[in-house]
Amino acid sequence: xxxxxxxxxxxxxxxxxxxxxxxxxxxxxxxxxxxxxxxxxxxxxxxxxxxxxxxxxxxxxxxxxxxxxxxxxxxxxxxxxxxxxxxxxxxxxxxxxxxxxxxxxxxxxxxxxxxxxxxxxxxxxxxxxxxxxxxxxxxxxxxxxxxxxxxxxxxxxxxxxxxxxxxxxxxxxxxxxxxxxxxxxxxxxxxxxxxxxxxxxxxxxxxxxxxxxxxxxxxxxxxxxxxxxxxxxxxxxxxxxxxxxxxxxxxxxxxxxxxxxxxxxxxxxxxxxxxxxxxxxxxxxxxxxxxxxxxxxxxxxxxxxxxxxxxxxxxxxxxxxxxxxxxxxxxxxxxxxxxxxxxxxxxxxxxxxxxxxxxxxxxxxxxxxxxxxxxxxxxxxxxxxxxxxxxxxxxxxxxxxxxxxxxx
Numbered sequence: 001x002x003x004x005x006x007x008x009x010x011x012x013x014x015x016x017x018x019x020x021x022x023x024x025x026x027x028x029x030x031x032x033x034x035x036x037x038x039x040x041x042x043x044x045x046x047x048x049x050x051x052x053x054x055x056x057x058x059x060x061x062x063x064x065x066x067x068x069x070x071x072x073x074x075x076x077x078x079x080x081x082x083x084x085x086x087x088x089x090x091x092x093x094x095x096x097x098x099x100x101x102x103x104x105x106x107x108x109x110x111x112x113x114x115x116x117x118x119x120x121x122x123x124x125x126x127x128x129x130x131x132x133x134x135x136x137x138x139x140x141x142x143x144x145x146x147x148x149x150x151x152x153x154x155x156x157x158x159x160x161x162x163x164x165x166x167x168x169x170x171x172x173x174x175x176x177x178x179x180x181x182x183x184x185x186x187x188x189x190x191x192x193x194x195x196x197x198x199x200x201x202x203x204x205x206x207x208x209x210x211x212x213x214x215x216x217x218x219x220x221x222x223x224x225x226x227x228x229x230x231x232x233x234x235x236x237x238x239x240x241x242x243x244x245x246x247x248x249x250x251x252x253x254x255x256x257x258x259x260x261x262x263x264x265x266x267x268x269x270x271x272x273x274x275x276x277x278x279x280x281x282x283x284x285x286x287x288x289x290x291x292x293x294x295x296x297x298x299x300x301x302x303x304x305x306x307x308x309x310x311x312x313x314x315x316x317x318x319x320x321x322x323x324x325x326x327x328x329x330x331x332x333x334x335x336x337x338x339x340x341x342x343x344x345x346x347x348x349x350x351x352x353x354x355x356x357x358x359x360x361x362x363x364x365x366x367x368x369x370x371x372x373x374x375x376x377x378x379x380x381x382x383x384x385x386x387x388x389x390x391x392x393x394x395x396x397x398x399x400x401x402x403x404x405x406x407x408x
Contacts, residue, residue: 001022001023001024002023002024002067002068002314003023003024003025003026003064003065003066003067003068004018004023004024004025004026004066004067004068004069004070004310004313004314005025005026005028005059005062005066005068005069005070005083006025006026006027006028006070006071006072007028007069007070007071007076007079007080007083008028008029008030008049008071008072008073008075008076008079008080009027009029009030009033009072009073009076010025010027010043011072011294013294013295013306014070014072014294014306014309014310017304017306017307017310018310021307021310023310024064025043026043026044026045026062026064026066027043027044027045028045028047028055028058028059028079028083029044029045029046029047030046030047030049030075030076031046031047031048031049032049032183034046045058045061045062046058049075049076049079049184050184052079052082055079055082055083056082056083056086059083059086059087066087066089067089067314068089068090068310068313068314068315069083069084069087069089069091069313070309070310070313071288072288072289072309073288074101074149074286074288075101075149075181075182075184075185077092077097077100077101077286077287077288078094078097078098078101080092080097081093081094081096081097082094084266089313089315090208090266090312090313090314090315091265091266091267091313092264092265092266092267092287093263093265095263096262096263096264096265096287097287099262099263100262100264100285100286100287101147101287102146102147102188103121103144103145103146103147103190103284104121104123104146104188104190105146106118106262106284106285107119107121107190107192109261109262109263110258110261110282112261113257113258113260113261114257115254115257116278116279116281117254117257117258117261117280117281117282118258118281118282118283119192119193119194119195119281120137120192120193121190121191121192121193122190122191122192123146123188123189123190124143124167124189124190124191125188125189127164127167127168129191130143130163130164130167130189130191131160131163131164133191134157134160134163134191137193138193139157139158139159139163139194140156140157140158140194141156141157141163141191141192141193141194142154142155142156142157142191142192142193142194142232143155143157143163143166143167143170143189143190143191144189144190144192145174145177145178145187145188145189145190146188146189146190147182147185147186147187147188148177148178148181148182148185149181149286150181150233150372150377151232151233151234151372151373152177152181152372152373152375152377153170153173153174153177153373153374153375154232154372154373155169155170155232155373156194156225156232167189169374170189173374173375174187174189175187176375177375180375181375195274195276195281195283196274196276196277197274197275197276197277197281198220198221198243198274198275199220199221199222199223199234199272199273199274199283200218200219200220200221200241200243200251200272200273200274200275201218201219201221201237201270201271201272201273201290202214202215202217202218202219202251202252202255202271202273203215203268203269203270203271203289203290203293203297203305204255204256204259204268204269204270204271205267205268205269205305205308205309205312205318205320206259206264206265206266206267206268206269206312207265207266207312207317208265208266208315209265210259210260210263210264210265212255212256212259212260212264212269213318213320214252214255214256215297215303215305215320216322217239217240217241217297217300217301217303217322217325218240218241218243218248218251218252219237219238219239219241219290219293219296220237220238220239220241220242220243221234221235221236221237221238221272222234222235222236222238223235224334224371224372227400228336229334229336229371230371231334231371231372231373232372232373233332233334233371233372233373233378234332235331235332235334236329236330236331236332236400237292237296237329237330237331238327238328238329239296239297239300239301239326239327239328239329240300240325240326240327243275247275250275250279250280251273251275251280253280254273254279254280254281254282255269255271255273255282255285258271258282258285259271259285262285264285264287266312266313266315267287267288267309267312268287268288268289268305268308268309268312269285269286269287270285270286270287270288270289270290270291270293271284271285272284272285288309289305289306289309292330292381292383293305294306295328295330295357295358295383296328296330296383299326299328299357299383299385300324300325300326300327300328300385301322301323301324301325301326302321302322302323302324303320303321303322303323305320307319308320326385326386326387326389327384327385327386327389327392327393328383328384328385329382329383329384329385329392329396330381330382330383331381331382331383331384331399332378332380332381333378333379333380333381333382333403333404333405334369334371334372334376334378334379334405335369335370335371335379335405335407336404336405337407338368338369338370338371338374338376338407339368339369339370339407339408340366340367340368340369340407340408341363341364341365341366341367341368341369341379341405341406341407342365342406342407342408343365343406344361344379344380344403344404344405344406345402345403345404345405345406346398346402346403347403349398349402350382350398350399350403353384353395353398353399354386354391354395355384355385355386355391355392355395355396356382356383356384356395357383357384357385358381358382358383359380359381359382359383360380360381361379361380362377362378362379362380362381363379363380369405369407379405380405382399382403384396384399
């Protein structure tokens, strides 16, 4: 029986898959997230992720032989690479893991690709560095942390004055946000060109030779800006894509160039791309399955991407067979106006929709909620799917038009 090490946090669809397929697992649990780190629980070893040495010490405490290493969260991609190298197991290299979790290193790698696949960029360790970049590029510009996920602290500036304002506000918030969501990382800021165009993502599975198997199904995004919010979060993720066959081909080609530029091997790849007038440009690539993609591809396509990621971790070729092409949407709800959380409007009607597959509230009444650009996460997640596209489109329109976060 194979034994898989899950690094950082467990994910319910992953552990259910392992149990259903007779695969043993141990979770290397981050002690900063363990409610009772002193307790010895089945399937769990508590780990200090502050250094390579403490991580490998925790691994040495696991007596059962480990056959594969996997992670589903950005913060643990690098430790998973350390562990796999230490145990001589298939995984992404340390260098590639560093590039996949640091947008400055990532942009440097993309700059070496045979075609232009990403925006111009620079480190912004000071207001002066940000302004120097701005004076050689056109507004709007994006200021973002190099090594955070979920659009946290990402801001868009249209003028030098707004850039200074955003930089100062981010500088005040950044230590607290890192302490909460990435406590073992050092804050780093980058500034880059704003990419005008539609946002999409594609998932892939990369073998030991660095050859990616790229999924046919491409996910379309809407951002907070697209729906009239002054915030850069991903509001909706939608299958199937509305791109033309030619655009889909160019997008997948761009994804492959990015994966190869990073030197990724033995891992999943989640590629976010903006289709601009000058061609597709990569926003970022993660060495993991994309958020919500397990549900989306299972519901819409009958594809088991959890199983594909597990196969790679165990040194096997992933099997990806598309069985259908149905409609699915994931929506993350943020407040338009920061304040104390009151409710989700039309919540009872939302729960009656025939397309509703999942809804989860992430906050409690009276919690303070705000923008992703200010370091806050979503208030609720809604997942829709229906074999009947007309019913799906009607239910999606209802959510878009009536379901929102109410604050006071």
